[in-house]
Amino acid sequence: MAEVLENKVNLPDVDQLIREQGYDDHFHEHHHGDKYQSGFISKYIFSMDHKIIARQFLITGMIWAVIGGLMSLIFRLQLGFPEENFAWLRPLIGRWVTVNDAGVGTITPEFYYAMVTMHGTIIVFFVLTAGLSGTFSNLLIPLQVGARDMASPFLNMLSYWFFFLSSIVMLLSLFLSTGPFSGGWTAYPPLSALPQASDGSGAGMTMWLVSLTLFVVSVLLGGINYITTVLNLRTKGMSMWKLPLPIWAFFTTAVLGLLSFPVLVSGFLLLFFDRSLGTSFYLSEIFVGGQALDFAGGSPILYQHLFWFLGHPEVYIIILPAMGIVSEVLSVNSRRPIFGYRFMVYSILAIGFLSFIVWAHHMFMSGVNPFISNFFVIFTLIIAVPSAVKVFNWLTTLYGGNIRLTTAALYGIGFVSMFISGGLTGIFLGNSAIDVQQHDTYFVVAHFHIVMGVAAMFGMFAGVYHWYPKMYGRFMNETLGKIHFWGTMIGAYAIFWPMHYIGMAGVPRRYYRFDTFEAFKHFGALNKFMTIAAIIVFACQILFIINFFYSIWKGRKVTSRNPYNANTLEWTTETIVPGHGNWEGNIPTVQRWAYDYNKDEREFIPQYVPVGPDEKDESH
Amino acid sequence: MALTQSGPVNRFGIHPQKFALWAAMGSIVMMFASLTSAYVVRRGAGNWLEYKLPLLFFISTLVLLISSLTLHWSYSSYKKGLELRYKSFLVVTLLLGLAFAVLQYQGWLQLYSYGIELKGNPSGSFFYAISGIHLAHILGGLAALTVAGIHAFGLPFAVSEKRRHRFELVCHYWHFVDVLWVYLLTFMIIQQ
Numbered sequence: 001m002a003e004v005l006e007n008k009v010n011l012p013d014v015d016q017l018i019r020e021q022g023y024d025d026h027f028h029e030h031h032h033g034d035k036y037q038s039g040f041i042s043k044y045i046f047s048m049d050h051k052i053i054a055r056q057f058l059i060t061g062m063i064w065a066v067i068g069g070l071m072s073l074i075f076r077l078q079l080g081f082p083e084e085n086f087a088w089l090r091p092l093i094g095r096w097v098t099v100n101d102a103g104v105g106t107i108t109p110e111f112y113y114a115m116v117t118m119h120g121t122i123i124v125f126f127v128l129t130a131g132l133s134g135t136f137s138n139l140l141i142p143l144q145v146g147a148r149d150m151a152s153p154f155l156n157m158l159s160y161w162f163f164f165l166s167s168i169v170m171l172l173s174l175f176l177s178t179g180p181f182s183g184g185w186t187a188y189p190p191l192s193a194l195p196q197a198s199d200g201s202g203a204g205m206t207m208w209l210v211s212l213t214l215f216v217v218s219v220l221l222g223g224i225n226y227i228t229t230v231l232n233l234r235t236k237g238m239s240m241w242k243l244p245l246p247i248w249a250f251f252t253t254a255v256l257g258l259l260s261f262p263v264l265v266s267g268f269l270l271l272f273f274d275r276s277l278g279t280s281f282y283l284s285e286i287f288v289g290g291q292a293l294d295f296a297g298g299s300p301i302l303y304q305h306l307f308w309f310l311g312h313p314e315v316y317i318i319i320l321p322a323m324g325i326v327s328e329v330l331s332v333n334s335r336r337p338i339f340g341y342r343f344m345v346y347s348i349l350a351i352g353f354l355s356f357i358v359w360a361h362h363m364f365m366s367g368v369n370p371f372i373s374n375f376f377v378i379f380t381l382i383i384a385v386p387s388a389v390k391v392f393n394w395l396t397t398l399y400g401g402n403i404r405l406t407t408a409a410l411y412g413i414g415f416v417s418m419f420i421s422g423g424l425t426g427i428f429l430g431n432s433a434i435d436v437q438q439h440d441t442y443f444v445v446a447h448f449h450i451v452m453g454v455a456a457m458f459g460m461f462a463g464v465y466h467w468y469p470k471m472y473g474r475f476m477n478e479t480l481g482k483i484h485f486w487g488t489m490i491g492a493y494a495i496f497w498p499m500h501y502i503g504m505a506g507v508p509r510r511y512y513r514f515d516t517f518e519a520f521k522h523f524g525a526l527n528k529f530m531t532i533a534a535i536i537v538f539a540c541q542i543l544f545i546i547n548f549f550y551s552i553w554k555g556r557k558v559t560s561r562n563p564y565n566a567n568t569l570e571w572t573t574e575t576i577v578p579g580h581g582n583w584e585g586n587i588p589t590v591q592r593w594a595y596d597y598n599k600d601e602r603e604f605i606p607q608y609v610p611v612g613p614d615e616k617d618e619s620h
Numbered sequence: 621m622a623l624t625q626s627g628p629v630n631r632f633g634i635h636p637q638k639f640a641l642w643a644a645m646g647s648i649v650m651m652f653a654s655l656t657s658a659y660v661v662r663r664g665a666g667n668w669l670e671y672k673l674p675l676l677f678f679i680s681t682l683v684l685l686i687s688s689l690t691l692h693w694s695y696s697s698y699k700k701g702l703e704l705r706y707k708s709f710l711v712v713t714l715l716l717g718l719a720f721a722v723l724q725y726q727g728w729l730q731l732y733s734y735g736i737e738l739k740g741n742p743s744g745s746f747f748y749a750i751s752g753i754h755l756a757h758i759l760g761g762l763a764a765l766t767v768a769g770i771h772a773f774g775l776p777f778a779v780s781e782k783r784r785h786r787f788e789l790v791c792h793y794w795h796f797v798d799v800l801w802v803y804l805l806t807f808m809i810i811q812q
Binding site for chain 1: 643742
């Protein structure tokens with residue numbers, strides 16, 4: 001990359017341009033003494049600076065990713081080696097491993113279910129929602145639209161601390177004597193509605209509800225801020241059609257969150273009334289332990305509707321930020337304008353809209369009317385159109401590009417690969433007739449892990465490797481990064497590709513062990529293989545964490561202010577890690593779109609450079 | 621409390637705080653939209669107890685509507701610099717808001733005396749839940765009105781853009797929860 005760094009042909013001086021063209025909002029005159037960063041606590045803990053909050057979200061998300069990943073290893077061990085002696089796990093998980101007289105330790109089924117549930121909840125909400133959109137919306141929105149900070153730094157700080165509180169509650173629930181909630185991350189009634197239904201349904205479920213309600217508050221506070229900032233605080237000249245694609249993605253994500261999470265709260269409130277006040281929203285006549293309970297007339301399907309009305313937009317809340325990040329990373333690293341910018345935007349908006357009218361495709365087997373299912377099948381399959389538009393545009397962006405295979409670019413390309421593989425199986429599942437066979441099998445597990453788990457993780461990794469200099473002023477180690485990438489890429493396929501086959505054979509998800517079923521016995525070797533692959537992939541992530549923390553202090557220093565020769569505004573700040581207010585002088589004004597790479601024989605033209613008299617303005 | 625980084629009115633025409641409030645209202649609308657949809661879906665499934673709403677809920681609605689009117693008068697008086705009218709109408713609004721909360725509670729008691737309980741047939745549970753969650757939003761509005769009252773009586777009277785803007789936010793929210801209740805009541809009447 002060093003030779004690219006020195007390439008500054010025909011580029012006007014940044015500072016001079018910003019001084020001349022920039023927009024003076026008298027910011028620093030109003031903010032003397034810098035009350036935001038005066039002491040350690042206000043600078044690093046209760047910070048109102050969007051860049052610090054971004055790092056807080058990222059590191060909290062990483063801690064949760066490690067916890068959630070370890071949980072998956074525990075249940076993968078159980079699935080791969082059901083006969084093994086797990087007494088050695090006792091120091092870690094204590095009495096959840098029962099040791100018999102012969103000294104052979106077994107993971108208890110209750111604990112297995114709790115791990116499956118917690119793994120889902122943690123990865124979906126804490127890692128891929130807060131850790132992904134929380135981190136990058138915070139870091140990039142103000143920097144890329146040219147704002148001093150979020151519309152409301154105070155609410156932004158609250159957003160992180162509500163997430164933190166929610167984390168603490170969930171973490172504490174892991175240590176309950178009855179265990180955390182164990183009824184699946186979707187928390188369907190009656191397991192979630194009756195405290196006596198299972199071990200985890202009592203205190204564990206209560207804490208799960210409290211934790212997720214706090215989490216929704218965090219998402220709403222964050223989302224209101226992101227939307228307001230994008231719509232109201234763009235710098236001069238930054239029209240919506242000049243926004244870099246990550247901003248469009250974060251914006252749509254925030255709108256989805258704002259409209260769908262309140263519905264989840266409604267569902268939770270009714271669930272809370274059922275649990276605590278004895279109402280019958282989700283419960284009808286039911287016997288627990290031979291005793292008839294005093295419920296009548298409710299329907300658990302109602303909860304499923306309310307849950308999936310959030311649940312489906314939620315998977316786009318997870319994948320859209322990754323898509324935005326990947327669009328930017330691929331364009332910068334292939335030195336080509338993003339192909340079909342407007343269609344990228346339209347497809348983001350189309351996906352966002354469609355995500356609200358497909359929720360019942362999670363419920364084909366729940367007894368919804370088959371005629372209504374048809375409606376949901378059609379809209380589900382239509383999502384393939386904007387998704388395919390995006391995939392083709394990424395490929396055509398790469399095609400003929402002068403690709404720099406940095407770790408970030410590799411992760412971008414890996415994302416596209418994962419999104420295609422996982423997206424294609426979605427077409428099978430979205431069809432209500434085929435879903436009769438595939439529902440609740442490992443086929444579903446493989447599908448959503450590839451398309452929203454691994455793909456979104458890849459988008460997150462692309463973002464972390466790419467914008468690491470903006471966060472810490474240093475680069476992450478590229479060699480370690482590439483080992484991390486190839487290990488994760490090959491390993492992830494090794495885990496989830498075979499899963500499709502056992503799913504097609506009808507192996508159901510969430511079962512404690514399969515070796516006692518005549519029909520599924522012969523998949524034992526495949527299960528072992530997947531477990532070993534999972535352990536290797538987890539080991540690769542440790543490499544990432546070492547790289548991340550090592551590079552904060554010892555990574556290669558960034559010497560130029562625009563290390564990737566990128567066009568967007570975040571690379572115009574005076575210092576590579578900007579201080580409070582982002583720009584020391586004027587805010588740069590925007591003159592062109594963000595993707596003028598290799599245009600008119602110029603390698604790149606940043607957004608603050610005015611459009612020449614005989615030059616075509618690409619944003620029109 | 622540094623709620624915003626920008627000036628009082630920014631170049632895009634709407635104050636960021638006001639925009640954020642509207643976004644939050646959108647989110648609250650989704651919440652009640654989902655609750656009322658759940659009501660429709662559950663009612664369509666049959667086994668539904670029909671009952672008439674007590675008159676008290678209509679009286680409380682009237683009280684809430686009047687409180688919106690007095691708040692509007694208070695706001696316009698503030699803009700004109702009429703201190704006494706501003707303060708007195710604000711107090712009246714706060715009292716009417718409290719009266720609404722009390723009337724809702726009395727309405728629940730009356731409904732309970734008809735034999736419509738929180739437990740039992742979901743038709744009752746839905747009404748208590750929806751009106752209860754709405755009342756929680758009213759309490760938030762009362763808190764905002766109280767803060768506006770503290771500003772009105774604690775600070776020396778002055779007409780400033782910053783204070784007008786803050787007061788306007790409170791007014792917007794209060795009118796919003798008012799309209800929200802009118803929607804909910806209309807919904808219940810149409811459904812019955």
